[in-house]
Amino acid sequence: MTIVAQAPNHTCPLCESNSTSPRQGYQHIMPGEWSLYQCLDCRTSFIDPIPDSEILAKYYDENYYGHGEGKFLGPVERIVQFFRYLRARTVRRLTPAGRVLDVGCGRGLMLRFLKSWGYEVDGIELDTMAAVRARQNLNQEIFHTLEEPDRFLRQQYQAVCFWHSLEHMPQPGKALEIADRLLSPGGLLVIAAPHMESIQSRLSGASWLHLDLPRHLVHFDMERLAEFLQSRGYQLIKHQHFSQEYNVIDTLCYLYEVLGFKRLYPFSLIQGMHRHRTGGDCHTLKTIAGLSLMLPLTGASFLIANYFSLLRSGSTTTLFLRKALDLSN
C-alpha cells in the first residue's frame, strides 16, 4: 500500500506536488532521524525534515572543503584541476562567448579557465571558505546566493551551470526558476547531479556514496529532471552518462564494502584523511589488504561504472539544455 504524505510537510521541492511517499529503505538512515521521501509525480527524492542551517554547517567543515590552498593531496589536486578544465572546455564548445554564471562555483577553478579565455564570469558560493579561495582565484567578488535580485539582471547570462550544486539546495525548483530568469534566450543550462535511479544507487542502497546525507538534500531521477525542464521550454542537447570523475569512486566504495571494509574506505584514502591508527596487527593487516586491493578494484570499478554509463545509467549524469529562443522580438 502506498502511503501518501500529507501536505505541506512533504511537498516536492522540484515540481511542488503534494503526492509523495516515504522512500522504502531510506527511513531514519542518519542521526537526527532523517528520512527520504519521493515525489510520485517527478520521482524526485528529498530529505525530510530539512536539517536547520546550524546542523548543516557542521557537515560543511574543513574535511569537506579541504585545508590550505588545495582540497586534496597534490597528485589528486592536479587531477581535479584537469576535470575542471574539461568542464570549462565543454562550456566553451557549447557557448562560444559571453557571460557565464557558475552556481556553487567552489574555488572557482572552472571559471578561472573561462575567464582566461575571455569570458565574463560570475560565481555563487555559499561556503565562506570556498568563496574566499574563489575570490583569490578569480580576483573578483563572489556572490553568496542566487537570491540577490539587486545584483543579478534578467537574461544577462549565456550559460548558467549547476555542477553538483542543485542537490545541495532545499528548493531546486525555485533555483531553476531564478536561473531561467537570468539565462538569455538560446542560453545554455548545465546540471550535473547524482542519478538516484541509477544501477549503482540501487545496488548500494543507503550506503551509496553520492547519497551524501544530509548535504545532498534532494536526489533526482535525471531522466525525469530532463523531462521536467523540457516541459518548460528547454531543449535537451545532450544527456551525458559518463563521468570518470564521479562514477568510478562510488563503485569502488561499493566493492570495498562488499569485501567487508568500512563504508567509504577508499574515499578516505583519496582525500588524504586516512590515518594509520595503531590499532594492532588486525588493523594493520586490513590496511595492507585494503591498499593491495586498490589497483585491481579500481580497474574493476572503471569497467563496471563505464558499463553502467553505457547502459545510460551512470551514477551521476549531466544535462545540457538550451533555453528556447524568444521569437516575440
Ligand SMILES: [Zn+2]
Ligand atoms: Zn515532484
